[in-house]
Amino acid sequence: MADIKIHGVPPSTFTRTVRLGCHEKGIDYEIVAARPDGIGALNPFGKIPAMTHGDLTLFESSAILRYLDRVFPGPKLWPEEARQAALCDQWASAICDSLVGAALPYFGARFGFRQMPADQVARHLERIRALMPIFEQRLGASRYLAGENVTAADLYLVPIFFYFPEVPELKAIGEASPNCVRWAREMGGRSSVKATDPQFKPHLAA
Numbered sequence: 001m002a003d004i005k006i007h008g009v010p011p012s013t014f015t016r017t018v019r020l021g022c023h024e025k026g027i028d029y030e031i032v033a034a035r036p037d038g039i040g041a042l043n044p045f046g047k048i049p050a051m052t053h054g055d056l057t058l059f060e061s062s063a064i065l066r067y068l069d070r071v072f073p074g075p076k077l078w079p080e081e082a083r084q085a086a087l088c089d090q091w092a093s094a095i096c097d098s099l100v101g102a103a104l105p106y107f108g109a110r111f112g113f114r115q116m117p118a119d120q121v122a123r124h125l126e127r128i129r130a131l132m133p134i135f136e137q138r139l140g141a142s143r144y145l146a147g148e149n150v151t152a153a154d155l156y157l158v159p160i161f162f163y164f165p166e167v168p169e170l171k172a173i174g175e176a177s178p179n180c181v182r183w184a185r186e187m188g189g190r191s192s193v194k195a196t197d198p199q200f201k202p203h204l205a206a
């Protein structure tokens, strides 16, 4: 039985980010099924994922990933060099602060998990559309978000961008972004991304 337990479910984007980090570093872990309404004391904020390692319980994906990066050997998720590490923080934080804030409610509405007025759904879509050129420009200037190597920043973008093909209007936005497509092709070839495929085929709400 693995020492590291990730409490969450595979379709959850933040759960996937943490799992991606485990795979990138070669950390053995066990996924323990938990939804936000069942996470209980592991996260008093009622969000997934949480992680347990012996008597340590952590929530917040960035805290979990940083802990794993410090404690376990394997490729660094945050570069050692200060500027590169800051770029990684910058992109990871910007994704959580902007893209996730539009994409998660949009997925929720389109996958039929959340009821939302149509104009609100449309606003989330326009926000996603407006944000994609930022990633397109960045991934035209560097191979990965924080430079020439995969970092934690990329692990935040993968779960979001890899749902785009499931939703026709997002698929079109993604396909109109050739640098993002190139990045996604490279990321999609990684064993971490293959191993964490949520195998989730949503039924789209109207």
Ligand SMILES: N[C@@H](CCC(=O)N[C@@H](CS)C(=O)NCC(=O)O)C(=O)O
Binding pocket: 012, 013, 014, 015, 036, 046, 047, 048, 049, 059, 060, 061, 062
């Ligand atoms: N800041 C948290 C965000 C986690 C998060 O929002 N997880 C989603 C699932 S992908 C969730 O639990 N949503 C339930 C809710 O917001 O009520 C992290 O980085 O771990």
